[in-house]
Amino acid sequence: MKQSRLKPHLGIFFIIAVLLPSILLSIIAIRSLSREEAFIEKRMHDTLLAEVTHALAVIAGELDVIEKELNSSVGYLKLDEPDYSLGQWKRKNSLIDVPFLVSASGEILYPRYDVNLDKVEKNFLDWNKQFFSDEVKIPVYENIAVAYKDEIAKEEKTPSYLFSESWVRDKKAEGSNYTPYQESADVASEEYQSQQAITSLEQNAPLRQKIYDQAKQTGRGIALRKVQVNEKAENTSVTSQQESIFISESLSFSQIISKSNSGIIPRSINDSLKLIFWKKIEGERVIGCVINQSKLKNRIIGLLPQIYSSARIITVLDESGKPIIVPKGTGVRNWQLPFAAKEISSILPHWEVAAYLTNPRMVKIEAGMAMIIMWALIMILFISISIGGFLVLRSLRSEMALAKQKTTFVANVSHELKTPLTSIRIFAEMLKERRVADETKKEKYLDMMVSETDRLARLINNVLDFSRMEQDKKQYTFKKENIVALCRELIEGQRLRLENNGFVVNFITDSNEIIAEIDAEAIKQALINLLSNAEKYSDGGKNIDLEIMHDQLNVYIQVKDKGKGVPAKEAQKIFKEFYRVDDSLTSRVKGTGLGLTIASRIAKDHKGDIVYKAREGGGSIFTLILPEKTGG
Numbered sequence: 114m115k116q117s118r119l120k121p122h123l124g125i126f127f128i129i130a131v132l133l134p135s136i137l138l139s140i141i142a143i144r145s146l147s148r149e150e151a152f153i154e155k156r157m158h159d160t161l162l163a164e165v166t167h168a169l170a171v172i173a174g175e176l177d178v179i180e181k182e183l184n185s186s187v188g189y190l191k192l193d194e195p196d197y198s199l200g201q202w203k204r205k206n207s208l209i210d211v212p213f214l215v216s217a218s219g220e221i222l223y224p225r226y227d228v229n230l231d232k233v234e235k236n237f238l239d240w241n242k243q244f245f246s247d248e249v250k251i252p253v254y255e256n257i258a259v260a261y262k263d264e265i266a267k268e269e270k271t272p273s274y275l276f277s278e279s280w281v282r283d284k285k286a287e288g289s290n291y292t293p294y295q296e297s298a299d300v301a302s303e304e305y306q307s308q309q310a311i312t313s314l315e316q317n318a319p320l321r322q323k324i325y326d327q328a329k330q331t332g333r334g335i336a337l338r339k340v341q342v343n344e345k346a347e348n349t350s351v352t353s354q355q356e357s358i359f360i361s362e363s364l365s366f367s368q369i370i371s372k373s374n375s376g377i378i379p380r381s382i383n384d385s386l387k388l389i390f391w392k393k394i395e396g397e398r399v400i401g402c403v404i405n406q407s408k409l410k411n412r413i414i415g416l417l418p419q420i421y422s423s424a425r426i427i428t429v430l431d432e433s434g435k436p437i438i439v440p441k442g443t444g445v446r447n448w449q450l451p452f453a454a455k456e457i458s459s460i461l462p463h464w465e466v467a468a469y470l471t472n473p474r475m476v477k478i479e480a481g482m483a484m485i486i487m488w489a490l491i492m493i494l495f496i497s498i499s500i501g502g503f504l505v506l507r508s509l510r511s512e513m514a515l516a517k518q519k520t521t522f523v524a525n526v527s528h529e530l531k532t533p534l535t536s537i538r539i540f541a542e543m544l545k546e547r548r549v550a551d552e553t554k555k556e557k558y559l560d561m562m563v564s565e566t567d568r569l570a571r572l573i574n575n576v577l578d579f580s581r582m583e584q585d586k587k588q589y590t591f592k593k594e595n596i597v598a599l600c601r602e603l604i605e606g607q608r609l610r611l612e613n614n615g616f617v618v619n620f621i622t623d624s625n626e627i628i629a630e631i632d633a634e635a636i637k638q639a640l641i642n643l644l645s646n647a648e649k650y651s652d653g654g655k656n657i658d659l660e661i662m663h664d665q666l667n668v669y670i671q672v673k674d675k676g677k678g679v680p681a682k683e684a685q686k687i688f689k690e691f692y693r694v695d696d697s698l699t700s701r702v703k704g705t706g707l708g709l710t711i712a713s714r715i716a717k718d719h720k721g722d723i724v725y726k727a728r729e730g731g732g733s734i735f736t737l738i739l740p741e742k743t744g745g
Contacts, residue, residue: 150480161453161468169466171416173458183390195223210405211237217397219246252361254459261324262310334361339434340449377460386432410437432463536565589632596627621660639715642708643735647674668739675732688713
């Protein structure tokens with residue numbers, strides 16, 4: 114039988130339905146791998162940024178607490194004796210470095226040059242005398258989003274008046290009926306409005322640039338941050354030095370204190386940040402102090418979460434970009450290049466909460482592991498899909514071939530049944546009508562009728578036996594039999610028919626008795642199928658040998674012919690059901706393709722086998738192997 118080939122359209126279907134999706138899926142996965150490091154870096158950055166934001170909020174809250182503490186402590190001072198009272202104030206509060214008292218005209222009443230001063234107090238007077246008297250101006254900082262919240266609200270299409278306190282008061286005065294939206298406005302405040310502006314500015318890069326440009330045009334001071342930060346693009350991470358979110362405006366002392374009754378003023382002196390607390394008191398005088406930098410840092414450090422972990426380091430950088438605390442075991446690193454950082458407050462300009470990866474290569478390591486896993490999954494997926502598709506197509510191909518074989522089998526069986534029936538009918542009609550007078554011819558016709566009947570019975574038995582074997586319903590009756598006697602009886606029964614067809618039949622044995630436990634009828638059927646196969650395929654040399662050999666383990670029954678043999682590439686397939694080297698209806702040699710299959714199955718059911726090999730000089734040798742004395 115010619116091997117069934119896959120039709121072209123099924124091959125195209127395989128490529129479209131299996132290979133192309135697999136390749137596309139692999140390409141998509143590979144492209145995602147190229148962005149894996151950026152994804153991991155962004156995920157880590159977002160996680161650390163959330164931790165930084167929380168720490169920042171806690172520190173900003175602590176600055177408010179410090180201002181309230183100092184503000185509250187001023188109320189207990191008796192300023193009729195400022196030298197004593199302010200000295201006591203400093204001794205009772207560790208946050209106070211240098212207390213001071215300033216008159217309404219800006220004259221420093223305490224400390225004074227005419228008393229014994231320590232170095233710190235003298236420096237204070239030298240640095241601040243002109244400032245308190247409005248002779249110099251200093252930069253005062255404000256969040257750019259807060260300073261330009263109205264412009265941001267306008268750009269974001271959110272009318273700022275909806276969140277203003279004056280609007281809420283006006284609506285209350287009018288006695289308007291509030292909607293749920295207006296109720297939310299009722300509790301809104303300047304703080305909420307400022308927070309909305311900050312959020313908009315952080316999330317909208319074009320808007321942020323536009324607001325910075327406006328600030329520069331109005332003469333506001335814009336400084337660069339002390340650190341470099343990672344700006345996240347779609348697939349990349351760019352390190353750059355950004356502009357500070359706190360812009361400055363130069364104001365005199367009187368301008369600063371005109372906006373409220375108390376506060377904290379940051380002032381940079383010799384590149385060192387000094388925080389000056391102030392509060393207005395009776396007589397338009399101002400009392401205050403320079404906040405102790407060391408105590409302030411200690412309070413901030415106490416607010417930080419766990420500074421060091423196996424994954425990250427978190428600390429606070431001062432105005433010079435140096436950490437106020439360095440965890441042990443961090444090694445040498447560039448503190449100006451944090452993984453995530455945020456500026457703290459306008460009170461602490463250039464101070465930032467910064468987070469660092471404990472291992473700077475953590476992103477690459479994690480991305481590398483993810484890439485290895487992803488590559489492995491991609492390869493497994495691609496191989497699985499390819500193998501699965503190949504197996505499905507091979508199964509489809511096998512089913513197509515089997516369907517074709519079954520169709521051919523039905524046609525061949527019909528043809529095989531029709532041929533002997535036709536012969537029997539012709540001979541029977543001739544004998545019935547007495548058209549044959551010669552007794553010798555009558556005998557020959559009767560022999561041929563018997564032979565065709567045997568052929569018909571063998572064909573039907575093969576089909577029935579194959580059906581039983583397929584359903585595992587074939588039953589055997591095992592008995593100890595003399596293999597030599599069984600084969601001799603079988604060959605003698607076939608000799609006359611074979612010799613009439615021109616065959617030379619030889620029976621060869623090296624023993625007269627070889628005992629094996631077998632089903633005699635099943636073994637006869639297997640041997641008849643082998644003899645029939647030898648008969649059908651013996652074109653030129655009409656010679657059939659049946660030879661019996663044995664050793665201590667097995668019996669070997671060989672059926673040899675001198676026919677055309679089996680092509681080498683077909684030798685492994687001839688025992689498959691329905692398989693024939695040429696299964697077309699036009700083939701000269703007819704058959705069902707079940708003879709060798711049934712013979713092989715019978716041999717295996719007897720714990721034996723049938724093997725084929727080419728005969729030297731041409732022809733075939735089929736060897737039926739049976740265990741000798743099976744079952745004891």
